[in-house]
Structures are given as structure tokens and as C-alpha cells.
Amino acid sequence: MPYRVGLLIVPFACLVACTPEPGSEPEAPASAPVAQGEWVVLFDGASLAGWNAVGDANWAIADGAVRADAGNGFLVSDLSYDDFDLSLEFFASPDANSGVFMRCMSPQEISDTSCYEANIYDRRPDPEYRTGGIVNVASPARTLNAGGRWNSYEISLDGPRLQVTLNDVPVVDVEDGKLGGGPIALQYGAGTVMFRNVRVRPR
Numbered sequence: 001m002p003y004r005v006g007l008l009i010v011p012f013a014c015l016v017a018c019t020p021e022p023g024s025e026p027e028a029p030a031s032a033p034v035a036q037g038e039w040v041v042l043f044d045g046a047s048l049a050g051w052n053a054v055g056d057a058n059w060a061i062a063d064g065a066v067r068a069d070a071g072n073g074f075l076v077s078d079l080s081y082d083d084f085d086l087s088l089e090f091f092a093s094p095d096a097n098s099g100v101f102m103r104c105m106s107p108q109e110i111s112d113t114s115c116y117e118a119n120i121y122d123r124r125p126d127p128e129y130r131t132g133g134i135v136n137v138a139s140p141a142r143t144l145n146a147g148g149r150w151n152s153y154e155i156s157l158d159g160p161r162l163q164v165t166l167n168d169v170p171v172v173d174v175e176d177g178k179l180g181g182g183p184i185a186l187q188y189g190a191g192t193v194m195f196r197n198v199r200v201r202p203r
Contacts, residue, residue, distance in 0.1 A: 008147055025070075036124060036202050039087075042184070043198035050062075051075045054108060057188035065091070065196035074101070074110045082181030083203035086155040087128035090120060090194050094147030096191030097121050097128045099135070103179040110185045112136055114191060116176075118164050120193070122147045130170035134162060139169040156202055 042050060045064035053059060055073020059066055066075065082103065091100055097120075104115035112135040122145050124130045132140030144166050154165040164172035186195050 006162045008117050011102060017104075034103065042089050042137065043088075043201050045196055048075065050078050050105065052078065053184075054110060055188075057099040059188070063192040065193045067192070070098075071193040072189055074188070076104070076110065077109045077184040080182050081157075081200060081202060083158050083182060084156075085201040085203065086153070086199070087156075087183065087201075088151050089150055090146070090197040091150050091192070092120050092122070092146045093191040093193075095123060096147065097124075097171075097186045097187075097189035098191075098193040099189075100153060101185035101187060102155070102156065102182070104182040104185055105182050108185070114179075115182065115185065116157070116162060116179055117187075118153060118172075120146060120187075121189075132166040134164065134172055134174070134176075137162065137176050138172045138174040140164075140166070141173075142169055142171055144169060144171065169186075 022103040042067060046061070048061065050068065054071060054076050055071065057068040057071040057073035059068050059075060086102070088100065090098070099117040099119045099121070101110050101115035101117050102108055106114060111189040116137065117135040119129055119133050119135050120131050122131050128139050130140065131146045132144055151167050156163040161176040162172060162174050162176055184200070
């Protein structure tokens with residue numbers, strides 16, 4: 001066999017041998033769903049990726065937190081959650097009106113009737129559902145003021161069981177089955193409000 005012909009055949013044979021058969025091409029790895037029991041960062045202190053602004057609150061990021069002090073509105077998570085643990089820190093001025101909304105029926109219509117709201121509102125005119133309570137569902141077991149400092153919320157929704165812990169103090173443990181799943185929303189209504197270290201753990 002002439003030498004030049006051999007040079008042409010060898011690369012061609014390799015090409016044929018190394019080419020996958022039709023239908024055997026490896027698929028690109030798909031994004032894995034979040035496993036139950038794993039904590040997921042919803043707000044990393046650097047961007048609002050994964051959140052949508054509803055309303056005109058002047059949300060801005062500074063020093064690892066998201067802050068608002070004017071307007072009225074919400075930050076709404078892209079994803080929906082039904083049973084989960086939620087952990088976050090919030091700062092509220094004494095005159096703040098805010099809240100953490102969960103299992104919202106619509107990402108565009110956030111209210112204390114279409115979502116469960118863990119309230120942040122020390123000076124609520126009707127104190128029945130003040131800071132620590134779930135509005136229209138359960139009053140807080142203890143009166144704890146959150147104004148003027150950083151605070152922690154640990155919230156668990158497991159089927160109809162709703163639990164809220166404020167600054168390591170259990171304040172709500174109740175059953176209510178009205179809402180089954182939906183996005184999470186952070187509210188700005190009055191005063192100065194900040195959120196940081198927002199994480200969720202699907203059950």
C-alpha cells in the first residue's frame with residue numbers, strides 16, 4: 001500500500017471508531033432539583049437573583065443585607081414552596097411595618113389573606129397579630145419587640161402545622177390548612193426594614 005494512502009486511512013478509521021452511534025450521545029447534565037433536607041440560600045447578600053420586586057419599595061443592597069425605607073412593596077421568590085423550614089434575620093426600626101409571607105396563592109397579589117404572614121409590626125394598632133404572630137391565624141404567645149435591632153425568625157410549615165420562633169423564643173405553634181403552597185415574599189410597608197441570611201430547607 002502506498003505510504004500516502006495509509007496516512008489517509010488511519011485517521012479516517014479512528015474517526016469512524018471514535019464517533020458515537022446515533023442515539024448514544026451523552027446528554028448534558030440537567031440541573032438537579034433541591035433535595036429535601038438541604039438548606040438553600042435564597043438571599044446571599046450580593047444580589048437579588050431569584051427574587052422579583054412587586055410594588056414600589058426602594059429595595060437596595062448594602063453590607064450584605066437588602067434594605068428599604070420608602071414606597072410599599074414586596075420581594076417575591078421565583079420558586080414556590082409548600083412544606084419547609086425558613087431561617088432569616090431582619091432589622092426593623094421601631095415604626096416599621098413588614099412581614100414574611102409564605103405559601104402565597106399569587107406572586108403578584110400578596111396579602112395577609114392570600115398568604116400566611118409572620119408579622120413584623122410592633123406598633124400594630126390591633127396588637128392581636130403583632131410581631132411574631134401569623135396574621136388572621138395566631139397571636140404570638142409572648143410580646144417581643146423587634147424594633148431598633150437585628151432579630152431572627154425560624155419558621156416551619158409542615159402540612160397544616162405552622163410554627164414561628166422569634167429570637168429563639170417559640171411564639172406560634174398552630175394548625176391551619178387554608179394554604180398549601182406558593183412563593184415566599186418579604187414586605188416593606190413603613191419605617192426602615194432590612195433582611196439578610198435568608199435560607200430555606202424544603203421538607
